[in-house]
Amino acid sequence: MPTFSRRSFICGTAAVAALATVPAVAATGINTLANGKTEIDLAVNSALSTVGGVIELNTKKYGPVAVVRTSKSTKGFSVLSLSCPHAGVIVNQNNGGWFCKGHGSEFGLNGALKVGPAKTGLGAIKFTLTSKKLTIN
Numbered sequence: 093m094p095t096f097s098r099r100s101f102i103c104g105t106a107a108v109a110a111l112a113t114v115p116a117v118a119a120t121g122i123n124t125l126a127n128g129k130t131e132i133d134l135a136v137n138s139a140l141s142t143v144g145g146v147i148e149l150n151t152k153k154y155g156p157v158a159v160v161r162t163s164k165s166t167k168g169f170s171v172l173s174l175s176c177p178h179a180g181v182i183v184n185q186n187n188g189g190w191f192c193k194g195h196g197s198e199f200g201l202n203g204a205l206k207v208g209p210a211k212t213g214l215g216a217i218k219f220t221l222t223s224k225k226l227t228i229n
């Protein structure tokens with residue numbers, strides 16, 4: 093049985109709470125490039141300045157996706173497909189994660205599978221970062 097110190101429990105709880113309390117907002121400052129990539133201006137999406145912040149947008153290449161601020165690191169972002177890996181229903185943010193109304197699958201805010209019937213987490217999408225822009229490849 094794993095043991096947890098009081099400090100690790102409090103730090104872990106705080107990190108989860110921080111990721112669980114910020115509702116997604118629609119993205120702004122979006123530019124679809126000729127090559128199909130989607131460029132997001134980080135300066136105008138203030139939700140992404142906070143750990144746990146989420147923006148949602150539709151992309152030409154992947155359909156609905158979410159950008160999640162996962163840490164304060166300059167590389168602390170993830171991009172998730174919002175299409176449920178079970179049968180493709182679009183998931184919605186719920187209880188600090190994602191819920192699929194298709195058949196009830198649940199995912200963490202980082203896309204990790206919590207409850208099936210899906211067998212995998214939400215798809216992670218590759219992206220590149222500069223200090224000003226996040227580009228979904």
Ligand code: FES
Nearest residue numbers: 176179192194195
């Ligand atoms: S499509 Fe999401 S659980 Fe079935």
